[in-house]
Amino acid sequence: MAGTRNLQSAAKQPPLIQPPPRSTLPQEAVLMRIKSKSSQSSGERLSQSKSMVLQESDLPKKPISRHRRNQSQHNVLVAGGVAVVETLVELKGEHLNVAKISESGKKQRKNWTFMWSVLTSDQLLFYKEKQETSLKPGSKPDVVQLCGAFIEWTTEKSSRKNVFQITTDTGSEYLIQADSYSTASKWYNAIGKTVDASTKLPLRRSNSTEFLPKHSSLPGYGTASPTAKQRNPVHRRSINMFSSSKLKYSNSDSADKNGVKNRLKKFITRRPSMKTLKEKGLIKDRVFGCHLLTLCEREGSTVPSFVHVCLDAVDKRGLDADGIYRVSGNLATIQKLRFIVDQEEDLDLDQSQWEDIHVVTGALKLFFRELPEPLFPFRFFQPFVEAVKIKESKLKVQAVKKLIKEMPKPNQDTMKLLFSHLHRVLNFSRKNLMSTQGISIVFGPTLMWPELDAGNMAVNMVYQNQIVEFILIESQELFNLDRK
Template sequence: SGHQQVPLRDEVEKSGLLNMTKIAQGGRKLRKNWGPSWVVLAGNSLMFYREPPPPAPSPLWAPTGSRPESSVDLRGAALAHGRHLSSRRNVLHIRTVPGHEFLLQSDQETELRAWHRALRAVIERLDRENPLELRLSGSGPAELGELSAGEDEEEESEPASKPLLRLGGRRSSGRGPEGAEQNRVRNKLKRLIAKRPPLQSLQERGLLRDQVFGCQLESLCQREGDTVPSFVRLCIAAVDKRGLDVDGIYRVSGNLAVVQKLRFLVDRERAITSDGRYVFPEQPGQEGRLDLDSAEWDDIHVVTGALKLFLRELPQPLVPPLLLPKFRAALALSESEQCLSQIRELIGSMPKPNHDTLRYLLEHLCRSGRLHIFVQAGRGYGGHAAETLFRWGRKGNT
């Protein structure tokens, strides 16, 4: 069902507790922040939960009613060892087409090998069933150290220490004309990749634009020439048109796979070629041509789920963290006129993109009769909808 909170266990390829850190968001490097995460591999997605599931005999692989803290689409992803990216043992490195990068680690080598096999099988299956026109190579800049450091040692090392994905598919022993030719091609590609300018420098020179999901709100609005992201406008227009009377709007979750498909279409504005180059089409972004009224997105909970995902993945919450205590103090006032006056003043002090986007969202919540989500969020008991829309209950935001 599209309204199912979490998939059933038979939809899951693998799940378990791993140490995880995100090291890149949309191609921008992030500081490592290791922490335990309940990781679930299901369908075309890899999902990360804060808490493990309840003990058997629960038929679900995640806590009932929970939502993943984050998730990624594995179509076109690249998998490699992460030992050159971390001093920890038993580390996997995952890169996705939108430019997100994760490290997964387990103290048990056999457990990590099992995850490697499961992830590789899913990525290869997705490539066969639904190949992308543009997909990641297994040998981007992050893997250069892996290729050069491990080339001479691969023959003597354990199977688990070999590169997980290679440029040429089957490895050549280097003996004979065929092996020599493959080594020549591999070395030439390594030199070409090494000369590629860093993603950040291309962005600073204006040659590359950022993606939509996970982009700084100010940067996205500046890029689009508006103070409210066009994807937010599209989602709210769709909900206003056909979702105001739907029961459970913003509370019921849409099908996660369909939400990820919508996200992927929007973020395809920034794609990566098979040799690892970042490219942009000359045409406008996908979000400018997206028709949320098509039959593909007929479940309005998918649209609201995508909007919540967009807001949840903003690098900074829509309400700046420095203003959160003042918002909470204003919402705690018993006099409604005084409360509204202070809230208006606080919203007016926000940066223009935050101000206009929050106002646009609040006006929509008023029309849909869901303004209580915002009020409850500020008072600390808004539940999941308030948390995903405003992120007021997160660590570091208080």
């Protein structure tokens, strides 16, 4: 009974150490409560609670910053064995040039705006005017979340000086610029420190004893909240947000470019020569676009065989065609005919695909237009113009005939064959409705043109038509053709 009475009296005595009221705790005090359960004795449960207060003198002293602007206050609380550090960063305000170039990975047009910028503990706010910082109704600043962001200097995104870029974890990109390098450097360092602090520190959920990380990819915090929606890494940019070094993609890109350059150099040095390709038959000498003298020398004649084939086909089935040489043929079919001729394939104009005579005449005119030097050589253009100005008919014929004899042999023979054919076309003028003037308008700019278009093009065209028309009329005298 004496032991029981002593225990009861001991239980009624007040505790030796009483914790002060919660309001009187120091700002940086740590409160710990330890509850222990003792075994039941005589059907009663005895509970004993001890409270211990850690005084300010027992806490480690921290160096005090002399600059109040940059000073941060830290509150340390312990709850459930987890320590939380709450950082309070003083607001900063200054006018900066801001341009938003991307939003959630989608590029936007770069427009620089002079905005009032405010830096908080985890955000960067942009206001159009300084007065909007009072958060009046309707004023919504542009908010940049710095948690998980990446900041770096850039010279490629803008031609301005002192420009740095902020890339958020959602893929939005901002360019920030200041005219003064000291101002830009100050903001760059302050934002960089805020990014590091906001990325590493967890957040305290309101009205809850749980603690959530500010970034779901932090190690050790993946299971902090089962219901928390994790970010999809597919829509995330591959940016190492926990490293202070710059991005590494530039090195890989430069390596790929060097690899492409090396492969191109090897290809160029190893490519076969033109002579080798011609010997293997991969590249063949063209007919269209080849110099007339070269083509005739290669074929061993004074008139290209393609001209012979086309003129024969027109003589057989096209002299009485309406608008012969004036009507244009199907361009696709003409190009197909050209391709066959350039590939030195057998050409049979009697086939059904060449039944349109205007395709044959169009290919012949294309051949003469694509000669590097026209049928009337460049050096003969002005002499022919002077000759056609002669008023006396006989003197004009003698001058033109002399110029024709001075031409190279392939030019003479090809011209003789062509104009004799055109003279036969005129014999069917009642059926084909083609006159000397109509033929000269077609073949004037096709058979001759100046080497340099220094003069008046309209005047040159007039002389071209007059020369071809005169040669066409006097073809029997000029080329000694048999009169029929």
